[in-house]
Structures are given as C-alpha cells and as structure tokens.
Amino acid sequence: MTQHDETGVTPELQLDPQALESVIAAPGSRFRHDYLEVRGLRVVFDGFVAVDGVDLTVTQGDLRFLIGPNGAGKTTIVDAITGLTRCTGSVQFGGTELVGRPSHTIVRAGVGRTFQTASVFDELTVVQNLDIAAGSGRGPLTMLRRRSGLPDEVAAALETIGLTALADAPAGVLAHGQKQWLEIGMLLVQDARLLLLDEPVAGMSQAEREQTGQLLQRIGEQRTVVVVEHDMEFLRSFATSVTVLHQGRVLSEGTVAEVQADPKVVEVYLGRGAGARGHAAGTTEVQ
Numbered sequence: 090m091t092q093h094d095e096t097g098v099t100p101e102l103q104l105d106p107q108a109l110e111s112v113i114a115a116p117g118s119r120f121r122h123d124y125l126e127v128r129g130l131r132v133v134f135d136g137f138v139a140v141d142g143v144d145l146t147v148t149q150g151d152l153r154f155l156i157g158p159n160g161a162g163k164t165t166i167v168d169a170i171t172g173l174t175r176c177t178g179s180v181q182f183g184g185t186e187l188v189g190r191p192s193h194t195i196v197r198a199g200v201g202r203t204f205q206t207a208s209v210f211d212e213l214t215v216v217q218n219l220d221i222a223a224g225s226g227r228g229p230l231t232m233l234r235r236r237s238g239l240p241d242e243v244a245a246a247l248e249t250i251g252l253t254a255l256a257d258a259p260a261g262v263l264a265h266g267q268k269q270w271l272e273i274g275m276l277l278v279q280d281a282r283l284l285l286l287d288e289p290v291a292g293m294s295q296a297e298r299e300q301t302g303q304l305l306q307r308i309g310e311q312r313t314v315v316v317v318e319h320d321m322e323f324l325r326s327f328a329t330s331v332t333v334l335h336q337g338r339v340l341s342e343g344t345v346a347e348v349q350a351d352p353k354v355v356e357v358y359l360g361r362g363a364g365a366r367g368h369a370a371g372t373t374e375v376q
C-alpha cells in the first residue's frame with residue numbers, strides 16, 4: 090500500500106532491513122513473522138491464466154479486502170494460498186514457504202480459511218464444533234462436558250465470536266450470521282494466524298454485518314486477516330486497505346479512498362472494462 094504524506098506526495102521509503110527484521114522478529118513483538126507475502130503468484134487452468142503474477146503483502150493489524158469483478162481471481166488466490174489449487178510463485182507466511190505444500194501442512198503453518206457457504210456440523214453443538222476444530226482428539230464423553238470445563242482456547246473463541254450463551258445449542262439452530270461466526274471461531278481454536286475469509290457477510294442482515302465487521306477488527310488486531318468481499322458498504326466501514334483485482338492481476342491497491350479515486354478502478358467497475366471477463370457492474374459498485 091502506498092503511504093502519502095499531508096501533501097499527497099509519496100515519500101521515499103528508507104527502511105533499514107536489519108532494523109525492520111529486529112522489530113518483526115523480536116520475541117513477543119506484535120508483528121513477529123506473521124505477515125503474508127505473495128510474490129508472482131500464477132494459476133493456470135487448462136491454459137487459461139486465472140491468476141497472473143499477483144504480489145500481495147498483508148501485515149498483522151491490517152484488515153485487507155480483496156475485491157474485483159466476478160472472475161477476477163479472488164477465490165483462486167485464496168485456493169492457491171491454502172493449497173487447494175496448484176500454483177507457481179511464492180507464498181510465505183510467518184517466514185514459511187507454502188507453495189507446493191499439501192493443505193494440511195498449510196493449516197499447521199497457521200493458515201485458515203472459510204468458504205462462501207459455512208461448513209459447520211449442524212447436529213453438533215457450538216462447543217462440539219469448536220472442540221473438533223481444536224483437534225483435541227478427546228473422546229465422546231469429554232466432548233459432552235459442561236462449559237465450565239472448557240479449554241481456555243475454546244472459551245476464549247466463544248467469547249470472541251459472541252456465542253457463549255449458545256455454547257450448548259446445536260449449530261443447526263444458529264442464524265446464518267452466527268454460523269459464519271462459529272466458522273471463524275473454528276479457525277481461532279485451530280490457532281490460525283492468517284485468516285482468509287471468502288464473502289463472510291454474504292446473506293447477512295445489516296446488524297449481522299455490523300457485528301461481523303467488529304469481530305474482524307478485533308481478530309485483526311492479533312492476526313492477519315484477508316477478506317474477499319463484494320459488499321462495498323461493508324468494505325467502506327471496515328477495510329483498512331484494499332487490493333483490487335482484475336483479470337487475474339492487481340489493478341490497484343491502497344486505502345478505500347485511494348482505490349475509489351483510482352481511474353483504473355472506476356473504469357473496470359463502471360466503464361468498458363466491466364464486461365471484459367465477467368459482470369462487474371451489478372455485483373459490485375465501487376462508489
């Protein structure tokens with residue numbers, strides 16, 4: 090993301106690599122090694138280039154939104170980062186190279202994702218869903234214990250996602266938004282430090298969107314969060330930075346105000362580029 094001073098002029102970045110490394114790597118430091126660094130990411134499906142040399146850097150504390158017209162490559166990037174789609178280039182998180190690793194190894198490296206449709210076990214309670222995600226390998230009797238006996242990480246996740254009062258309710262009775270929060274909670278108990286969330290507020294009520302945005306802000310203080318989203322109102326309220334994708338490439342990057350003012354972005358959403366590879370107008374309006 091480009092930083093501007095009060096004059097709007099981009100200052101020269103003069104970073105001392107050693108000083109930067111000492112901040113990033115300091116024990117207990119807020120940043121540790123937890124940042125996502127994607128370089129030259131490329132995904133090809135039967136000769137069709139879906140992702141074409143994407144670079145992306147997302148640090149902890151930055152709530153990054155990935156937007157772009159239908160077919161821009163957003164979900165494919167998330168699939169590539171999480172090992173679901175073959176790709177070339179480099180994806181590093183916490184200093185670990187993820188490209189070429191199987192998805193279970195990527196999960197163990199602290200990378201978690203949600204899908205457009207929540208995938209919780211409806212017949213199990215909220216706590217049982219979290220327990221399973223925590224991968225604790227406890228027996229069925231232990232799974233039935235009361236909340237007072239909850240492991241710290243499960244209790245903390247319940248609190249964070251606002252479902253403590255519904256801990257013993259079957260997940261099947263949860264509202265749509267609550268299921269999404271439960272799925273985010275499942276990533277938290279897995280100790281995902283990079284969360285990739287695919288359209289987390291799709292189908293949510295206005296109140297649920299607001300609560301989800303606040304939840305992501307809380308999570309984003311401690312973890313690296315990337316949100317794929319079409320909802321521009323949600324983006325304007327909660328994004329700290331935005332990457333705009335178009336035809337598999339990064340079209341623009343910056344704050345919400347910066348990308349909204351970028352003529353390339355306006356052109357893609359409202360102009361001739363809108364129909365080039367999908368239907369930008371109608372699904373997402375940038376202004």
Ligand SMILES: Nc1ncnc2c1ncn2[C@@H]1O[C@H](COP(=O)(O)OP(=O)(O)OP(=O)(O)O)[C@@H](O)[C@H]1O
Binds near residue numbers: 163
């Ligand atoms: N498995 C696949 N095989 C072939 N083509 C694919 C495959 N997955 C995605 N594509 C194509 O790659 C391009 C990018 O798709 P992708 O789903 O990443 O876009 P997106 O930006 O997430 O779109 P949307 O906003 O509609 O979800 C599209 O043209 C899509 O048709």
